[in-house]
Amino acid sequence: MGKLKQHGFIIAAGLVVGVIAAVLAFLGNPVNMGFCIACFLRDIAGAVGLHRAAVVQYIRPEIIGLVLGAMVMALAEKEFNVRGGSSPMARFTLGFCVMVGALMFLGCPLRMVLRIGGGDLNAVVGLVGFAAGIFCGTLFLKGGFTLKKSNPQPVAEGLLLPVMMVGLLVLLLAAPAFLFFSTEGPGSMAAPVAAALIAGLVVGALAQKTRLCMVGGIRDAILFRDFHLLLGFVAILVAVLVGNLILGNPVNFSFEGQAVAHTDGLWNFLGMLLVGLASVLLGGCPLRQLILAGSGSSDSAVAVIGMIVGAAFCHNFGLASSADGTTAAGRIAVILCLVVTAAIGGANLKSQKA
């Protein structure tokens, strides 16, 4: 099989994702936030009142599109496979921990790449932490870490999260008064609903088809010297940088003055280390969890709910960072979540696998 044939599709998908991200930022999303799974789940948690941080509340159509786009592609490819029951509480808790780390850094791994493509050098520090966390995760995997088998489940198990997404779309379009929508801050900055929804659908379908995963790229490079998924990661970076330059989005290579970011290097490093480690144990980055949840995995759906609850905690208890910097409570939470994640890793080691 030719190299281009083997890797061409994931490179193309990465390029498309990067361009779409640049376009979404151009159309109104916050800077370097064309996509951010962590930020957008956090905004959704706020919109339905799970937290009351007034500047980050909005039902992000991108998330709805990602899940439903993945579902359509999975159905079309006959890959909609309803599975679940692989350590749901561990997955919920790991999802929670991923969110605590991501909101320390201010972005999921995908936004980390987008931030680098916008010149944000703090995200390079985050990337180093992310890679370190993934390396730690591979040590657990080599030690026999497993969350055990998933098993076939009734179809409803696989449909519930996508149905919830349809419900969120109805709420977004109806905009009843009991919802919370930011009137200032990042939550008020958004591309038009139709553009955001279509962007999500396209990226969801592409990510389902190509298995695009920010964690998987570095993980497979470490474990198997397999650089396939990493090519997608690099393609996103290149495309968003070029896209930003063409569209006139801000691209300043510096630590200071970056949008929705802070300059606390140690905690950018540790936050993303937590995201990397917990994501390896989950089997994929936050984007991949959404895609798998759309493809019938109730285990990933549980991880997504864990992330949403984690986001609510982060903003109810002042754990999330802001452009002003990190918080003491957030730093304590990251340390606690690192301990919890390592404990879940250690508790699920198995020396001999079948």
Place this chain on the structure above:
Amino acid sequence: MNQIDARGYSCPEPVLMTKNALKKGLPLQVLVDSMTPVQNITRFATNAGYQVDCKSVGEDYELTITK
């Protein structure tokens, strides 16, 4: 025949299981339940110089790895 059942395990466990099982002898038969591990195992084994045959068995996939 060396056989493993990797159905239901999340990424990248099926590939790690395959990697370990390959040390125990060929041919190796790996059972998985979705296309993602089929592609991951095929990519891993092909890169490592093995031949991989894949066939559907009901809702599952059976990979046979030979030199």
